[in-house]
Amino acid sequence: MQESGNLQLKKEECLSTGDLEDTGNINLATSLLASAESPTMVPSSTQSSRLKYVSLGVLVLQTTSLVLTMRYSRTLKEEGHQYLASSAVVSAEVLKILTCTVLVFKDNSYSLRGMKQLLKEQIVNNPMETLKLAVPAGIYTLQNNLLYVALSSLDAATYQVTYQLKILTTAIFSVTMLGRRLDCHQWFSLLLLMMGVALVQWPTKSGDESEQKVLTAGSQFVGLMAVLMACVSSGFAGVYFERILKETKQSVWLRNIQLGVFSFVFGFIGMMTYDHQRVRDAGIFQGYDHITWIVVILQALGGLVVAVVIKYADNILKGFATSLSIITSTLISYFLLKDFTPTGLFFVGAVLVIAATFFYGYKPGHSSTVKV
Numbered sequence: 352m353q354e355s356g357n358l359q360l361k362k363e364e365c366l367s368t369g370d371l372e373d374t375g376n377i378n379l380a381t382s383l384l385a386s387a388e389s390p391t392m393v394p395s396s397t398q399s400s401r402l403k404y405v406s407l408g409v410l411v412l413q414t415t416s417l418v419l420t421m422r423y424s425r426t427l428k429e430e431g432h433q434y435l436a437s438s439a440v441v442s443a444e445v446l447k448i449l450t451c452t453v454l455v456f457k458d459n460s461y462s463l464r465g466m467k468q469l470l471k472e473q474i475v476n477n478p479m480e481t482l483k484l485a486v487p488a489g490i491y492t493l494q495n496n497l498l499y500v501a502l503s504s505l506d507a508a509t510y511q512v513t514y515q516l517k518i519l520t521t522a523i524f525s526v527t528m529l530g531r532r533l534d535c536h537q538w539f540s541l542l543l544l545m546m547g548v549a550l551v552q553w554p555t556k557s558g559d560e561s562e563q564k565v566l567t568a569g570s571q572f573v574g575l576m577a578v579l580m581a582c583v584s585s586g587f588a589g590v591y592f593e594r595i596l597k598e599t600k601q602s603v604w605l606r607n608i609q610l611g612v613f614s615f616v617f618g619f620i621g622m623m624t625y626d627h628q629r630v631r632d633a634g635i636f637q638g639y640d641h642i643t644w645i646v647v648i649l650q651a652l653g654g655l656v657v658a659v660v661i662k663y664a665d666n667i668l669k670g671f672a673t674s675l676s677i678i679t680s681t682l683i684s685y686f687l688l689k690d691f692t693p694t695g696l697f698f699v700g701a702v703l704v705i706a707a708t709f710f711y712g713y714k715p716g717h718s719s720t721v722k723v
Contacts, residue, residue: 415679415683422688432638435622441635447607448612505575506688511676512697513548515548518708681693681701
């Protein structure tokens with residue numbers, strides 16, 4: 352019972368900090384939380400300590416690799432067609448649906464009859480509960496497409512820092528929609544966060560305004576707008592989905608399938624609306640290669656990694672993971688991708704964002720659930 356309460360506390364803390372809304376993976380993370388509450392899955396203290404840091408390392412690897420591979424795949428110059436961002440979003444949703452379907456099948460002892468009965472009881476006989484998920488599904492689909500737009504225009508480091516504004520938007524929606532109260536240090540950390548992002552995005556002086564630099568500035572503005580819209584949609588959809596989780600008692604795995612199906616429908620409609628001609632000319636999977644599939648897999652299964660971190664880590668360590676991810680993205684962008692040159696303002700802004708991330712998750716007088 353104590354472990355279950357700790358898991359619920361961790362879930363609420365992560366929802367309030369916006370950690371789970373990164374690419375719409377709050378659904379998968381919530382599902383794993385439910386399955387993790389079984390007493391048979393409680394590890395020993397030594398094993399928990401090991402799993403804490405292992406899961407933290409995996410989160411840093413997953414977050415950083417997703418951003419960098421997505422950025423690399425969108426800027427890679429090669430012959431032929433570039434893959435469609437809308438197609439990658441749809442592919443990720445299909446992979447999510449298949450994963451959750453297998454897990455539902457497993458939970459029903461691999462019984463097709465039992466699975467059919469479950470689908471009928473919780474989906475067919477509850478159409479209004481199912482339709483509620485159309486709202487966050489549509490917003491998540493928009494958000495995932497916006498992230499591709501952002502990483503097509505912004506370097507990975509700038510994107511990583513700016514996207515931390517999702518903490519601010521999630522906090523605002525949590526206060527207005529759920530009546531959640533924030534401590535004074537959390538409001539102060541949100542102020543630091545805004546200041547840090549503003550410094551990162553502050554325009555630098557240049558000696559000449561060539562046409563190429565004007566085009567680059569225009570592209571960066573598009574990327575910034577895409578990130579800001581993604582932060583707003585992330586915060587709203589995450590809080591809205593939290594309300595649904597508290598109001599309904601449907602199977603968490605089926606909830607994932609429902610959300611995935613709506614996201615697939617919205618994503619497919621968007622793809623056929625905006626990329627209809629390109630799909631007609633070269634197909635849905637045009638430009639796909641091994642890098643594209645890595646992006647799709649990382650985006651689809653990111654919630655699994657987040658769920659492990661929720662179970663074994665705390666907010667301070669998740670802030671540490673965010674910081675490591677920002678630093679790693681900056682180094683790789685500078686040394687390998689060569690699409691980013693850090694400035695003094697970026698450095699100061701990044702430090703403020705990292706400090707705000709730590710400070711927001713800090714709970715005075717609240718110790719970590721898993722002792723080292």
